[in-house]
Amino acid sequence: MNLLSRCLLVSFLPFCFTSCMNEVQVVALTQSAGGHTIHHNSIFSPDDEWIVFDGRNDDTKIGETSTIGMVHVKTGEERMLYKTNNQTVYGPGVGAASFSPKENTVLFIHGLYDADAVKPYDMTRRFGLAIHTDKPMQGIHMDARDVVSPYRPGSLRGGTHSHCWSNDGQLISFTYNDEFVDPDLRVVGVMIPADKEIVVPVSNGNNNGTYYSAIVSDVVREPKWGSDEISKAFDECWLGGSGQFTIAFQGNTRNEKGETITEIYTVGIDPEMIRKDAAAVGREGERPRVPNGVRQHRLSRTVKGLSDLRHWLRASPDGSFVYALAKDDKGQNQLVQCEVSTGELTYISRFDFSISSPINISYQGDKITFVANNNVYVFWLKSKKLEKLTSNSVTDLKIVGVPVFSRKDDKIAFNQFVAEKESEYIQIKLINLVD
Structure with a gap:
């Protein structure tokens, strides 16, 4: 029986809250002077032997950060x-x-090489760079960036961010802000394997890409009240799982009173359909548009929407459920x-405290972890039991x-x-979490 199971033998309503600090082992893993910031997902190597991090000692300082380590x-x-x-306080910067999930390849945000005062x-001047762990310093440009019109199909001209591998490691989702048109309108995008390298003109702010x-x-900037349109x-x-390419994302819409609320949307990803619409790259003076045949759908319809605390949606392994945060009364x-x-x-928790982290x-798919009151918790989805894993004030x-979580679910890094x-x-x- 693992340690978590032994900790959950006592229950009471509405939730079981247990503390087993004498059994759960907390280890200080890194020791060196400097920041060791972990991303919000997929930080463990496929074999669970390594954890990747960036050198930030402040979450807001990607532009000033120079190192990726493990x-x-x-x-x-x-x-x-x-x-x-040539790292300065102005960039280029790396992080996240x-x-x-399948290869010893690390993907992270990289600011533009020509960053200066x-x-x-x-947020509009960055891209995704990858490193094979057995080839340090040999960066691979994942998304192509092209600011020279006419733009090359499969390229973008803004900044990609918060990259997330699909469950089978084939595709990559990201959020994006365009540098030249509506830079404040954040959207979701996807990288799919390219038939060949996306080659763009040599120019400041440009780089080739291995993905399309x-x-x-x-x-839209002003969603119609009561519609399914979104502004973000x-x-x-x-x-x-493998071969099922659907993204769930958060969208800011307007309710019938004109209030902005956040709902859950989904979009199916068909790589062949995306490749066929080369014109979706857009022209000068336009943002890139969604390829023909790709359409988002509104999933949730609520009164208050999701929480304004920044967090990422999470899905059950079979894709049947999406989990998020929302505020109670x-x-x-x-x-x-x-x-x-x-x-x-459906609300699945009724804690007497407020969750303070993503x-x-x-x-x-049996438990969720988060931070509240400066402690790490685990919540068991089936039994609704809650466990406090740390003992901070x-x-x-x-x-x-x-x-x-580690990929074997036997460890939690924080x-x-x-x-x-x-x-x-x-x-x-x-x-x-286990012996």
Whole structure:
């Protein structure tokens, strides 16, 4: 019997809350002076031996961060994977790294190489760079960026962000902001394998790409009240298993009173259909558009919508349910479950506290982890049992970001500030869930 099972022998309504700090082992994994910020998903290598991180010591400082590294979960050995050239406070900057679920390949945000005081790192000036872990420093441009009209099909001309591998590692979703047209209108896009490298003209701000990129969400600046139109698409996840390419994402829409609320939308991804519409790249003065035949659908229809606390949607392994955060009548963030087949959204928690972080679901789909009151928790979806895994007070050094399950679901990694002499650094801590 694993430790979590032994901790959950006592229950009471409405939720079982247990604490088994004498059994759950929390390990301080990283020790070196400097930041060790983990991404919100897929930070463990396919074999669960390594965790990837970036060198941020402040979540908002990607533009000032120069390094991507990884740490061995058993030995604590740290290895440098990538370091920017000529890094300044203006860029280029790197961060938000994640492992492919199938290969020892790491993908992360990279700011433009020509970043300077006039045009610094920005949400519209970045792309995805990949590294094979056995070939450090040899960056691979994933999405092509082309700012020279006429634009090459499969390229973009803004910034991709928060990249997320599909469950089988074939496709990559991302959020995107265009540099030249409506840069504040965030959309969701996808990278699909290209038949050949996307080659663009040599120019400042341009780079070739090994994937074919497209935008897959329609947004408008002023959604009609009571319609399904959205002004922002963001913070998505993949649904289903191998060969099932559907993205669930959050969309800001207007209710019949004109109030902005966030609902759940889905879009099916057909790589062949995307490749066929070369004109979707758009022309000068236009944003890239959604390829013909790709259409988003509204999934949830609620009164209040989802929480305004930034978080990413999470899906059950079979794609039947989407999980998110929404506020209860007291304004506290609770867990909600949306049934994909019906769009019905149900509150599945009634905690007497408010969740303060994004959420993650285990690979088996049986539990969700999050942070509240400066502690890491696990919530069991079937039994509705809750477990507190750490023993911090609200005055202890802060836990930041979101806890992440290992691929075998036997560990949870999280970030917390740790004091060293006169400084505080974001370090990676590891919770071992089994003997």
